[in-house]
Amino acid sequence: MARIRIEPELPYAVEFDRVSLSMPRSKRRGGQGTRHRIRRLAGESSRQQVPVFTDVSVSILPGESVAILGGVKSGREEFLRLAAGTLVPDSGRVHRQDRVVPILDDSRCLTPSYTTRQNIYLTAGLLGMTPEETTGRLDWIVDMAQAGKWLDSYLRGAPRNMRQRLVWTVSMATGARIFAIEKSLVIGHGEFMERCWSHVEGIRASGVTFLVASDEREVLERFCDRALVLRGGRIIADTSVEEGLGFIRPARRTDPTEQPDDRDDN
Amino acid sequence: MLVPSSKCAVPDIYAPCQTSACALLRSAVWARAYRTGVGNVWKNRQVLRMLVSRDLQRKYRNFRLGYLWSILEPLGMTTVLWFVFSVLLGGRKLGEQPYFLFLSVAILPWWWFTKGISASTRVFRGNISPLTISLLPTEISVVRVVLVSMADFALSLPIILIAMVITWTFPGPLILLFPVAILVQVILMYGVGLFVASVSALVPDFARIVRIVMRAMFYLTPVLYAIANIPAGARDIAVFNPLVSILGLYRIGFWPTESEGAVHFAIGLAVIAVFTIVGIITFRRLEPRILKEA
Structure with a gap:
């Protein structure tokens, strides 16, 4: 594939090599409607580019489960998309050992x-x-x-929750062999959730790599063995999950835009 | 960004140039074209087939007559044009006889071209969020609309057969160039479609410009009339329109006089090659920005 190159001889599962990326401002803020029009009138062009990552280098070993932590606009989704290759960096390169399958928003x-x-x-x-x-x-x-x-x-x-399961x-x-998961590592409730757990833990034991940008602290603490904290376009910490979660305000889950979409409105 | 995916191909092209430059250059270019273009599409042909057949199903699902519309609609339109230009305005000598056949042989490919190109202006606009998870090559979306419009064209081909039987006119051996014309048109539409799709993804106004250009091209291209109807002086300019040589290839089997000179034809093919290469290069350069819009 043209934009997604696979390098089987790479020693890492995913390697970011001095990656910089900027995104159109309209994509970085909720850009539709009145607020958007006011910003346009105020002279803030929607084509303006805002930096998301500057010079990020990180390598992830095969078999690792990495929690991607960060605030609301820290670029976690862009990180996963870069890893999967559905976004191409402005400069630098992303190397991947195998196909990276993204699990983003189900809609x-x-x-x-x-x-x-x-x-x-x-x-x-x-x-x-x-x-x-x-x-x-x-x-x-x-x-x-x-x-x-x-x-x-x-x-x-x-x-709705069946779409998510699907x-x-x-x-x-x-x-x-490599997954980049945005919202939920495991989904659903009760028995289904247990099946999810047994599946992901089974494939992790067989050496599958996970990049998880979830908001569920308990899940990250149970599953991941490394955390990357994104802030201001850089990786400010590369530590264990407990320490990484210390960088994140626990109150963040009350932010309505960041609530994980796992409600069961069946 | 021109060569994002082929770190290795660049030295292959330039380094051994002094020795056997031509052969190496050619093989490297072909390998690259295969890896970034045809090969990509071929590897995903099964998914592509599913996408195309689903698009066709969705297109005709709600109609009582279903796929029959792909014949009925162009048949009706061709009849109208035939009536206007042959019966109402029959005084002027336009094209070749029988006019209905003459018209349908060129206007069906023409409609394929317009439908495909105007559909490609919408490929990367509107709902492109599947691109955020799509591991398929991005150009598959363009190939998809080109193939869907091509399927419409293929389904409308019986019109030419009907016209042949009604007017009792049958082609000579040069009709073998008909499939060649289809192939050349696919290549041209791939290039132009990539260009149009990627530019109109970033500049929405471009879709409108394309629409106006296509309208103008309908009259500037010998669809309603023959190449012979173009004044001799203007013909040298008209050969730079890539559609002229393609439509000439479609018609040459029926009317051998519809051929241009070999020089004009070579120019036409060269223009098609340039259009295609420009389209592919433009797409490669703009692809990262298109993905950001998803």
């Missing part, structure tokens, strides 16, 4: 006007699986996501 890749089955094939296709491979793993996906009841009905009628399960079904 991004699903099409409500398609059926659940079509969405499975589409999402798997975006993640690089051929339709044949998807067919081979369809049973596992449907079973894991508990999607059997809605398999051939339109996704817009299916419950994206998570399809991404896991790619069988990738």
Whole structure:
């Protein structure tokens, strides 16, 4: 692939080599509506670029589970997208040993006007699986996501939390060795959550690398063995999870824009 | 940023230039073109096929007549144009006879071109958030709209057969150039589509400009009329329009006089090559910025 190069001989799972990135301002702040128009009138162009990362270098070993910590606009999503290759740095390079599968916001890749089955094939296709491979793993996906009841009905009628399960399960079904997870490492409640835990802990034991930018402190403390703290376009700390979480204000979860989207409004 | 993905290909092209420059240059360029273009698409052909067939299904899903519309719509439009330019304005000698066949042979590829290009202006606009997780090559989206419009074209081809039977006109051996014309048009549309898609992703006004240019091109390209209708002096300028040589290839099987000279044809092919390369280079340069917009 052109923008996603895989270097199997690399000793690291993912390596950031002096990466700098700036993003259009409209993408960095909630840019629509009146606030956006006022900013335009005030002379703040939407095409203005704001720096997100300056000269970031970090390397992540295969098999590590790394928590990506940071505040609201610290660039955690951009970090994951850079790792996965769905964002290209302005300067510097990102090297990756294997395909990095991103698990970002579920509303991004699903099409409500398609059926659940079509969405499975589409999402798997975006993640690089051929339709044949998807067919081979369809049973596992449907079973894991508990999607059997809605398999051939339109996704817009299916419950919200099933979409989340669907994206998570399809991404896991790619069988990738490196994952970049934005919201939730494990999803759902009760028995489903237990199945998620056993799955991710099983594949971590087999040497799969995780980059997790979750807000759930308990999950990070239980799962990750290293933390990177992003602030002001740099990595200000590369420590253990306990120390890393010390950099983050615990009150951050009360911020309405940052609440993890795991409510069960079924 | 021009060569982001091929750190290794650059020395291959330039270093051994003194010795067997030509052969090496050629092989390196081909290898690069394969790795960054055709190879990318070919590797993902199964996903691409799924995307294209799903687009087609969605397009015709809500209509009672379904895929039949891909024939009926161009058939109706061609009949209208034939009526206006042959019956109402029949006094002027326009194109070749039979005019209905003459018109349909060129206007179906023309519609394929306009549909594909105007669809590519929308590829990286609107809902492009799937790009945030897509591990597929970005250019797949452009190939997808080109192939969807091509499928429409293929489904409308029976119109030419109907016209051939009705007018009882059959082509000569040069009809073998018809598939060649399709191939050349795919290549041209890939390049132009990449250019149009990436520029209009960053400058939304560009989509409007494209629309005006396409309107103008409809009259500046020999679709309604023949190359022979162009005044001799203007013909030397018209060959720089890449569509002229492509439409000439489509028509040459029926009307051998529709061919331009070999020099004009070579110029046309060169222009197509330039358009395609410019499109690919523009896309490669703008790709990081397009991804930021997702």
